[in-house]
Amino acid sequence: MDLQHTSPGLRERKKLETRAALRRAAIQLSLERGPSVVTVNEICAAANVSPRTFFNYFESKEEALFAWDQQLTAELVGRLSRQPSAVPALAALRLAMLETLPSFGADANWAARTELLAAHPELHLKLADSIRRIEQSLSEELARRLGVPVDSIFPQLLSGAAMTALRAALLAWPPGSDHETLQALVAEAFDLLAAGLPDPR
Numbered sequence: 001m002d003l004q005h006t007s008p009g010l011r012e013r014k015k016l017e018t019r020a021a022l023r024r025a026a027i028q029l030s031l032e033r034g035p036s037v038v039t040v041n042e043i044c045a046a047a048n049v050s051p052r053t054f055f056n057y058f059e060s061k062e063e064a065l066f067a068w069d070q071q072l073t074a075e076l077v078g079r080l081s082r083q084p085s086a087v088p089a090l091a092a093l094r095l096a097m098l099e100t101l102p103s104f105g106a107d108a109n110w111a112a113r114t115e116l117l118a119a120h121p122e123l124h125l126k127l128a129d130s131i132r133r134i135e136q137s138l139s140e141e142l143a144r145r146l147g148v149p150v151d152s153i154f155p156q157l158l159s160g161a162a163m164t165a166l167r168a169a170l171l172a173w174p175p176g177s178d179h180e181t182l183q184a185l186v187a188e189a190f191d192l193l194a195a196g197l198p199d200p201r
């Protein structure tokens with residue numbers, strides 16, 4: 001019985017450790033040599049995993065450099081889909097985001113990633129594309145939830161507003177703070193959206 005309770009936790013910790021090792025390797029190699037010349041095979045060798053394992057976590061080597069990846073997107077969309085249908089879309093997305101943030105905030109490579117993005121501004125284009133794909137995944141789930149076309153304004157606007165709320169919270173998040181601080185900032189950002197962005201004056 002104890003094994004049944006502990007094994008999922010051990011498996012999850014192993015996954016988190018593997019993902020963190022791949023991130024560290026990708027960021028460190030990219031800082032040393034430049035992201036354009038580093039290969040997935042080199043990242044895998046440094047992290048002591050196979051390329052197949054790499055692509056279980058990341059869609060590309062660039063995604064390993066960013067704070068948000070496909071697994072976090074899947075977690076966010078899954079949590080959104082499980083919110084009760086009676087909960088308004090903005091509130092449901094707020095709850096899903098807050099529930100996903102502990103996984104996001106566990107990343108320990110913020111300083112190195114910031115240094116990498118500053119040294120290689122070309123990565124910002126890839127980061128913007130990554131954010132666009134997250135917004136698209138959210139739009140599709142919101143459209144399904146609401147029963148509206150995915151290309152209608154509301155799901156597109158809400159998914160974009162959610163990612164903007166996250167970015168604003170990240171900018172206000174003190175370096176080295178825990179994920180509870182980030183959760184509070186994201187909650188504040190969503191509260192401001194729900195209130196119609198009242199003038200702070």
